[in-house]
Amino acid sequence: MKPILRPLSPAFAAALALAVAGCGGGRPAPAAADPDAPLLLVTTGQTPPYSYRDEATGEIVGEEIEIARAAAAKLGHALEVRIAKFPELLPMVASGEADLAASGITITEGRRQTADFSEPYTTEGGMFLYRAGETEPTMFRAERMRVATIDATTYDFYLTSHGVDPMRYDSFDSAMEAFRGRRADTVFYDSCTARLVAEESGGTIAASPLQTRENFGIAVRKGNAALKAALDEAIAERRAQ
Helix, strand or coil: CCCCCCCCCCCHHHHCCCCCCCCCCCCCCHHHHCCCCCEEEEECCEECCCEEECCCCCCEECHHHHHHHHHHHHCCCCEEEEECCHHHHHHHHHHCCCCEECCCCECCHHHHCCEEECCCCEEECEEEEEECCCCCCCHHHHCCCCEEEECCCHHHHHHHHCCCCCEEECCHHHHHHHHHCCCCCEEEEEHHHHHHHHHHCCCCEEECCCCCCEEECCEEECCCHHHHHHHHHHHHHHHHC
16 A cells, blocks of 8 residues: 655654653543534654644644544544654543544554554554664664664564564654664664655665554544544545545
8 A cells, every 4th residue: 555645844854853742631522522622633743744843833744634634624623733652642542532643553453452543544664773884773683782662662562572672762752862872773663754864864874674564544532433434534535636
């Protein structure tokens, strides 16, 4: 399946310098509290080009945001976007604190126990980022390297399943800080983001070949069939463009 991504904003570099803030407090599902309330989407805002902060406006933008906004409009709602850490995203949807979660989230059977998912909007996977000129990481070599990744992601689980004990961070920004500070030898993360980082590095950072293949989707609270259907329709419309 081909990605349905549009060209990244020139402000991409700013997307890698975000400060991640948690979401506090409970929030009833808008449909139950106020039928006219905005739908709340939570994201890390650190997965360009899916969701990232636009330098000019300060807003979180990207492919996932556009899909979610189109789906919300189909149901007669505006869309509110809030930043949260990756491990918080699915629990916030499951508890009703948020309506949707999107941050390059891989669709897995385990996650389907917590939330429902839209149809995949792209298929990507995991890649190693490493310093150009150094040995290219592989899963075999990673066992003897300091590998940074984001806690509770499928990349974390994949490394662990291959006998790698990674250095876990709560954001991509923090993982990249460790890498740039030479506290980590490599970063294992989403291939689309990894390619963009390598392209923007001026030749100082390289990306390995694709290590995994995964479907990405937008999560919704289990049983919210109307919102899932609206997301699927929005994804199909964008794919047809």
